[in-house]
Amino acid sequence: MSPARPGPVLGSAQALVQAWDLYRAGQWPAAEALARAVLEKTGASAEAAHLVSVILAQSARLAEAAAFMEQAVALDPGRSSYHSNLCEMRRQLGDLAGAISAGRAAVACDPAYAPGANNLGIALFESGDLDEAIALYRKAIALKPAFAEAHNNLGNALRAGKQPGEAIAAFKTAIACRPHYAEAHNNLGNMLREQQNFREADLAFQQAIALKRDYVEPYTSLALSLFDQQRSEEAFAVLALAISAAPDRPEPAFYLAQGLLQERKAEGARSACQRALRANPDHVPTLTILARILRELERVEDAIAIARRALDIDPDHLDALNILGLLLMESGDLRGARAQFEQALRLDPGSLNSLINLVSARKVTRDDPCIGALEDAVAGEAGEEARIPLHFALGKAYDDAGRHADALAQFMSGARLKRALLTYDEAATHAIFDRVRTIFTRAFLAERSGRGDPQARPIFIVGMPRSGSTLVEQILASHARIQGGGEMDHLHRAVGRIDQDFGGMVHYPELMHLMEPDQMRDIIATYGASMPRLAPGRRVVIDKMLNNFFYVGLIHILFPHATIIHCRRDPVDTCISCFSKLFRDDIHYSYDFGELARYYGKYAQLMEHWQHVLPAGAILDVQYEEVVRDIESAARRLIQRCGEEWDPACLRFHETDRPIRTASITQVREPLYATSVGRWRRYGPALQPLVDALGPGSASAR
Incomplete structure (x- = not known):
């Protein structure tokens, strides 16, 4: 707000002058009381109403401030400053139409009043009218060349209008007009960051922080810049400083949660969200990212509740609509999921994320x-x-x-x-397959017989992605006694704990040579403690971490009575199904025909090795095409292998209500169909390099 100098009033002139002096001295309550007294005494003092309004606005009592400013305008409609201040108040109250109306009145009253043009420009900018906003900022600057705020606002509008060079120049001019203008330094930094000029951007953010220690935005901007540069530890440190500088603001903890989630530190991210929500329980971005975190932690019902809470506060929040849609899709509510994505697209037809999600859901x-x-x-x-x-x-x-x-x-x-x-070391990856085969010989396994838990009967599903494993798990999880667990990395983590016992110097599979019986018992205990709680009536959880095929020998040692199910599918169909998916977890080998085929070959070789060194029948091979051809026979075979009585619900797998997060999320919500068998044949000669790379192992598909 830009308070004008006191104008002439009828009566109480000396009191009003004193009120302005008190205001300028920072004694706002006394100034307000005196101005109100003048207003009550005269009944028609525009300047007293104006002063009360300015004090209320700066005390964050905007609605009352706007009412007094409207009174000032009514009493003296020719004062441009009154209209200009009313424009800004209405804008801050979210009344853009009212703000624009007041701003146009300010410019009409006095075309040479630079703050009037500037404030109208801000309202028009927020309404989406970039061209007129830019014109008004330029007009304000022409009237007042050293008007730092107008230069800064011009930079924001030029940035939004995709004119980075001019935007940077405008921010630099704002700083030249006012070197201690922290907001302009921050805006300049954001513009430079967008141009990937990180060195100068970070200097601008640091300057803004030095100028205004409790100004949160440059801290978060600097942290985001550091994240862009893969300097996450420095970014976390900056956000910690921001939380200390402004403990009542949710944004630093929100960005901390976002960064931790990116680093796959979901529990830490959840704690950061709780910190942000203590600052502002209704901060919708934090609620939205908390829903994402809970999704990562497989707390789907809690995640859905949080996403719905976010949308109760802001029904038009795109990210909240999208995360709720994904959660509903994973929970089997495809119709509800599509409704969320469609609503997001109605709100923003240009939302590519919403469009991609909708295509995946229908x-x-x-x-x-x-x-x-x-x-x-x-x-x-x-x-x-x-x-x-x-x-x-x-x-x-x-x-x-x-x-x-x-x-x-x-x-x-x-x-x-x-x-x-991606950075993918193919030779190192292939070497792991070879090292596992070298160590796990029949003699090696025989020497370690009897060291496992003879009572435990876990179920493991292994195989390549897109091999029908989600279908197999869904069939099993439809049984009243079996609970689907999805892709859990509990075994890998449990082995990693033993790795740390040796200072991280010896890794699996060589670690097996050093592993003592008590350490094996520790893996068994750690693995068991990590499993999700069983639902009523269920006796076992399925572990569908597919690349546990590296650990099949260890699984046999630890759990000699485990059910190990190996899902297989036509090699070319498996590989093209992998190639056609953008995986969440960056399965690095799947984006090049040659690398994909060679990886498949190593996996197939390892599975043949396990069949050779383990006792006959230790692994149950399940061929996807056979499941499609005769689902009841395949399902009965699976249930029998798991030691359970037959349950007809296994044939109604598509009706089973449980979260599914794999790439097969929509397929297993439908009755079984055979259109994916021989899928590779649809694509024509362009697929031949993949078929050739797979070599003789894919002969059955040719």
């Missing part, structure tokens, strides 16, 4: 508008990394619509971009 037809929207997005200005999920989504849409050659072209484009971002 079958796309040839005339579906999603196809055109994705085609436009792929051809648009998105950077290479941002185009990756667009290519995969468009490929899925083309596949649904029967345009299989076009689909493969999109998958190949997305995979090529994704592979360029």
